[in-house]
Amino acid sequence: MVTATRKRGRPRAVREEPQPHFDEQLIANRELEAALETYVEHVEAAALANAAKRNIKAKLSANRRRSMIERGVVGTHTEKQWLQLKERHGYKCAKCGTPETSLDVRLDELHFAKLTKDHVLPISRGGGDNIENIQPLCRSCNSRKHAKFDEPIVCVSGGMDCLHVGHLDLFDSAARYGRLVVILNSDEFLIRKKGYRFMPWQDRARVILALNIVTAVTPVDDADGTVSEALRRVRPDYFCNGGDRTEPNEAEDAICRELDIHQLFNVGGGKTRSSSEIIGRLR
Numbered sequence: 114m115v116t117a118t119r120k121r122g123r124p125r126a127v128r129e130e131p132q133p134h135f136d137e138q139l140i141a142n143r144e145l146e147a148a149l150e151t152y153v154e155h156v157e158a159a160a161l162a163n164a165a166k167r168n169i170k171a172k173l174s175a176n177r178r179r180s181m182i183e184r185g186v187v188g189t190h191t192e193k194q195w196l197q198l199k200e201r202h203g204y205k206c207a208k209c210g211t212p213e214t215s216l217d218v219r220l221d222e223l224h225f226a227k228l229t230k231d232h233v234l235p236i237s238r239g240g241g242d243n244i245e246n247i248q249p250l251c252r253s254c255n256s257r258k259h260a261k262f263d264e265p266i267v268c269v270s271g272g273m274d275c276l277h278v279g280h281l282d283l284f285d286s287a288a289r290y291g292r293l294v295v296i297l298n299s300d301e302f303l304i305r306k307k308g309y310r311f312m313p314w315q316d317r318a319r320v321i322l323a324l325n326i327v328t329a330v331t332p333v334d335d336a337d338g339t340v341s342e343a344l345r346r347v348r349p350d351y352f353c354n355g356g357d358r359t360e361p362n363e364a365e366d367a368i369c370r371e372l373d374i375h376q377l378f379n380v381g382g383g384k385t386r387s388s389s390e391i392i393g394r395l396r
């Protein structure tokens with residue numbers, strides 16, 4: 114009996130006292146649960162928004178790339194390279210230094226940082242979509258861009274079939290005058306001049322474009338045997354002739370005088386190698 118009373122008494126005392134504590138715990142648990150639910154909802158919403166943003170960015174990027182290829186633009190870049198470029202510029206406009214954070218634009222809960230991709234040598238003048246030809250600019254600087262750039266444009270020309278250290282010397286020296294744009298002769302030009310073509314134009318362009326020192330590679334209508342067409346289109350500040358050329362080509366000389374393009378001779382020292390020589394050794 115004694116044990117029974119104790120048993121009956123004890124649980125009652127236990128039940129009455131800790132019950133509010135138990136409820137508190139329950140309430141606390143429910144609050145925690147609710148908080149957790151809200152948190153999960155937030156995380157899910159954020160993940161969805163991020164995915165939407167990524168999708169939109171990926172789509173924009175793919176569309177952009179496709180339109181560039183359709184327009185016959187040489188060279189391409191990845192989103193990663195663009196992000197790295199912005200990082201190198203400290204996420205600021207390359208011209209006026211406006212930070213990207215102050216340029217944010219919000220659109221349907223998605224926000225896009227608004228440093229725009231500016232082509233140093235415009236696409237219209239034969240510039241490519243490779244990262245070396247791109248600089249981050251704020252919209253106002255991009256739209257206010259004049260015909261002349263802050264840094265001069267330097268052109269060199271040739272078939273570069275195949276590329277050798279002599280070309281690299283020429284590029285190195287030419288690039289000291291400004292951004293280097295390579296006018297790359299056509300396959301037809303090479304066949305007319307040497308009787309053969311070693312690498313097709315697209316391949317030669319890609320190899321040259323892979324050099325960090327090169328800003329752009331541009332094709333040229335060289336049916337007349339000169340690069341006059343490209344000089345007229347690109348309108349560089351300088352036109353460098355390689356080490357083996359001391360006499361200006363008459364037609365190119367006339368264009369340079371007309372458009373006020375400075376001609377430089379003997380750039381990159383003497384011709385240390387020649388593509389024909391290299392190919393000749395292989396034959």
Ligand SMILES: [Zn+2]
Pocket residue numbers: 206207208209210211250251252253254255
């Ligand atoms: Zn700016």
